[in-house]
Amino acid sequence: MTTDVSIDAHDVSVLFPLYHGNSRSLKKLLVAAASGRLTEDKSHRVVVRALSDINFSVRSGERLGLVGANGAGKTTLLRVLAGIYEPVTGRVRLHGTLNALLDPSLGMNGELTGRENIMLRGLYAGLSGPGLTRLEDDVIEFAELSDFIDLPMRIYSAGMSVRLGFALATAIRPRILLMDEWFLAGDPAFMEKASQRLEEMVRAADILVLSTHSDVIIREWCTRVMWLEKGRIRADGPMARVMDEYIGASTEVAG
């Protein structure tokens, strides 16, 4: 099965219709108007082109980094790959079990105890019986919560909550790992402890797709980089080449 793990995206476009006049949509509208991505669809609704004509394949063993400015479509692309947004045109195909780490506090509730949050997260992941017990043991050990595990999460220190969230997110090892950059944010002391666990998880995955702004993380972890700009692929290729181009372009703008 290992060789079978793959991602294929063919002509993928995602349009965001602007239905509700809330502030978030308004912000999107302004950003999109500025970048010329505001269009009208067939039925004359105002839409934002979040992604246009995305074509790529990722094979087993590849570590793909997504770079680009805010609003370039990195998170949207991750959501498409995770099956959250179904594309308006084109086709996406994923082979292999998937875990998308997009929200650090997925389904967590401050009023519930650590143990209850672990159970809930396990249930979200579709675990049952023995799987839940293993998840609980693993997370309690890593997060070092000891006595706090049966207390409500809202009384945890920030560090404890981060450890719990991180331990939960990294407990389930998929073949395809999709990761948003939040995941790599944390205080240095914690990152030291976390990095080993994260590296194990990344190594165990056949495919990694990572969205980040950090040059260091891309260079350390990725073999291939895709540069998104205004919802289109500007460059896609070996890490070193694309990163040189990308950094060259951003210093040009800055200078």
Place this chain on the structure above:
Amino acid sequence: MTIPASDTGEPAILEFFAGMSLAVRHRFAVNDVASGLRLWRLAWSLGWLDIRLRYRGSMLGPFWLTISTGVMVGALGFLYSALWHMTLADYLPYLALSQVLWGFLATLVSEACTSFTESEPVIRSVRIPFFLFAMRILVRNVLVLGHNICVIVVVFVAFHVWPGGTGLLALPALPLWMLDALALCLLLGGVCARFRDIMPIVNSVMQIAFFLSPVIWKPEQLGVHAVWLPFNPFYDMLEIVRAPLLGQTPSLLVWIAALVYSGLLCAFAWMFFLRARGRIAFWI
């Protein structure tokens, strides 16, 4: 020890594409329901936690629901039996049963409107069956109903009402109520996510339906006009549960009407869900 994702029972192949045919949409929707059902433990926990968190720190917890329903039924019972010159023993059991059933129905409809929007953070961060959220709403409301049933039991015992064997005729109505509830959650959850004006409309329709349906008044009070009642879907749905529990056999017409209305609702909800499923994440 960490857990390989293959233990989680997720499908190993995911494929989405634009311009799906009706058959493909149908397959996706069936998959959604099937994988939602596999997550029944999660639906149960979420529904149960919703109730627990709502009454966190309160001494009586969900029994406050029982008390408020009890007080409401008691007060309305005395008032209306006096207004309409009915004996309390005749009216109160009817009212207790109707009020509890209507409470379930009205809350369910109102919560169905937010079944997807209330779970926006989850829907936007992980692929998860939409049917799960319908199940969660159902679990939550069935638990509330369970607490309110105490009111019915107390009233029935106090007035020596015992439906006898006829009461069992209410049983076939329960799966129908569940099915309709799930259909409503998928339909209203989706429609209200897309059109934010629908929810206030739904709530005022329910308010009007409360007065137009025999909940606090009895069908007999309509006199000759009662023949029109089966056209009211709320009447049919209430009657297939209420009549047997009061020791009467519901008429065949009422059952047929209940089945027809339920069939229409489910068909409509399903057709909507087929089209909407892939779009809900964009709407919320």
